[in-house]
Amino acid sequence: MDVGTMGGLTGGHGGRPDLVLRGRAVLPEGERPAAVAVTGGTIVAVGPADARFDAVEDRTLCPDEVLIPGLVDTHVHVNEPGRTEWEGFATATAAAAAGGVTTIVDMPLNSIPPTVSPEALDVKRAAAAGAAAVDVGFWGGAIPSSLGSLRALHDAGVFGFKCFLAPSGVDEFPHLDRTQLDAALDELAEFDGLLIVHAEDPDELPHGYGGGRGYAGYLASRPDGAEVAAVEHVVEGVRRTGGRAHVLHVSSAEVLPVLRAAKADGLRVTAETCPHYLTFTDTDVPDGATRFKCAPPIRGSRNQDLLWEALDDGTIDLVVTDHSPSTVELKTAGGGDFAAAWGGIAGLQLGLAAVWTQAERRGVPLASVVGWMASATAGLVGLDDRGAIVPGRRADLAVLAPDAELVVDATRLEHRNPVTAYDGAQLRGVVRETWLAGAPARPGVGRGALLDRPTHVALTAT
Structure with a gap:
């Protein structure tokens, strides 16, 4: 059959697809050769690699390239406005595009004001307007002073509400105590x-903990038990209210039995982990190397193995x-003192390469990596128009050379400040091109849309 005559190929140039990409592709059923037709920014057909299309542009990928859906990164701190010297929408989204990420969801801190009211969301949107190279959505914040008024921010379009159960590191975003956590879950369960x-x-x-250059001391200051106790509190609250919660940046494998039990009981609890926990272990962190500081911290090798297993089994x-x-200056404050330095890993441009490097070594297929970083993340925030190469989805795409290698040079990355835990690392997987709604996503070109939370679907990871 001539795929170009199939239903759905409308619009464009007299019904012709604007673009056809041919080559290996990661599809929901796995990796195989395919032809992907795009019209008006939407995928309109997926056929065999030799399918006939009368397209305006027909391009065949290089033999070492794979077409993947654009990644959706739901955990990004852009920091603008207020701390734009740390990062900003132009630089963060440039890094995203360079790393194959076509959608980000921005955290409500460390910007000033934090996104804890509709008015603060308006300020954040004004800062992002026209600056974003990829699409941007926004989380709201649940802090003590915003409890009781979360519905208004929900109705303004945020995707959900971030809270800390321990101090966040910035005074304008205080954490919730146990009683306030329960109050937040009660309030959110209502809608x-x-x-x-x-x-x-x-x-x-x-x-x-008095600080110092020793990583072992810092690691001991953030023990596994702190994560376990906090996740237990969250699970208890979800069980009581029937609500929904998502556990951020799981670093400790000791949390996994709690998550497994919650899922077995049918509770609506989901969880994520991060590339740095899947890539580095405590023995990779030299004393004084505060570029690796994050909370919760990077832990041991057996712990890392268990995180990989938990991804495989869906925990x-x-x-x-x-x-x-x-x-x-903040990341290296104190000359290598882990108490003085700011905690956080800059890795938006490198997330795919970091995870794929480790996945390939472990025999994990690229399709699984794409599932965790595109379709599952899109599912978490209800963006069912993206995250997979399927007819009807947006043509947010990336071309990855999975066997190409790179040595990370922090000074050549797109994010604002040249510091990252990955500096000097040898990684596999080079993103050669990224498309946003069927057109190239380029640093400095503000084509990205500002997204509201979808209202037509439940927000669950899939």
């Missing part, structure tokens, strides 16, 4: 809002970068 949780229990964090649903940059 089925999603709570996303930085899960560390401050009562389980040992007192007296952990998805992978996001938690791109949390700062200035070089």
